[in-house]
Amino acid sequence: MTQTVNEQSYFHINSNANLSPHPIMRRGDIFEIGGTTNPFFGFYEEHQRTYPVTETPTGIVHQVPAMKFLRLVKDGEVTSTDLPTIARDTANHFLMLARELLWENVRLAEFPEAPSRQRCIWLIESMANVTNWISHLGFKPNHYSVVRVRATGRALNVDGNYLAGDSEPLPVWFEKARAYWSSKNTQNPLPEVLFEGRIEVDEIIDVTKLGTT
Numbered sequence: 501m502t503q504t505v506n507e508q509s510y511f512h513i514n515s516n517a518n519l520s521p522h523p524i525m526r527r528g529d530i531f532e533i534g535g536t537t538n539p540f541f542g543f544y545e546e547h548q549r550t551y552p553v554t555e556t557p558t559g560i561v562h563q564v565p566a567m568k569f570l571r572l573v574k575d576g577e578v579t580s581t582d583l584p585t586i587a588r589d590t591a592n593h594f595l596m597l598a599r600e601l602l603w604e605n606v607r608l609a610e611f612p613e614a615p616s617r618q619r620c621i622w623l624i625e626s627m628a629n630v631t632n633w634i635s636h637l638g639f640k641p642n643h644y645s646v647v648r649v650r651a652t653g654r655a656l657n658v659d660g661n662y663l664a665g666d667s668e669p670l671p672v673w674f675e676k677a678r679a680y681w682s683s684k685n686t687q688n689p690l691p692e693v694l695f696e697g698r699i700e701v702d703e704i705i706d707v708t709k710l711g712t713t
Contacts, residue, residue, distance in 0.1 A: 536619065
């Protein structure tokens with residue numbers, strides 16, 4: 501259930517993932533969250549997944565949209581030594597986009613009071629869960645920082661394990677989305693907090709003491 505919090509202490513894993521335009525947070529920074537699209541979903545609004553194709557014999561390099569690139573490879577017009585990686589990244593790109601659109605549709609229709617995944621910031625309640633998320637997301641050392649923030653606004657505790665991560669029947673996705681927005685937990689939850697409102701950065705955590713670098 502969505503709750504109102506006032507000066508509540510949380511942690512946040514701060515990184516430049518998904519081409520985030522925002523600088524790394526510093527102590528004393530204040531942010532108003534929820535009025536604009538966040539960097540995670542903003543990636544889909546502002547960037548097109550493309551891959552380079554070198555024209556012969558001119559050597560001119562063109563950036564080709566992902567699905568067209570795969571079609572050119574399939575038709576034998578382009579060769580690529582990175583095809584398995586490109587195919588996987590392209591499939592994951594569209595899987596995550598489809599998931600986020602469906603999750604947002606379920607939120608709007610059935611849980612409108614909940615913070616939107618497209619506008620929220622992700623917060624974490626405990627340091628133990630911080631280390632779990634760093635491992636889960638596969639962040640490399642020196643590519644992130646951990647901050648302690650004070651939050652005032654709307655918060656929803658959810659289990660990240662309910663987020664779809666593979667192809668499944670559509671009814672299964674709807675079932676997972678409703679469980680996610682209902683704050684249900686799996687047997688081994690991956691807790692996170694969706695938050696919209698005002699946050700102030702209180703502390704930069706020394707990540708060398710987390711056992712994750």
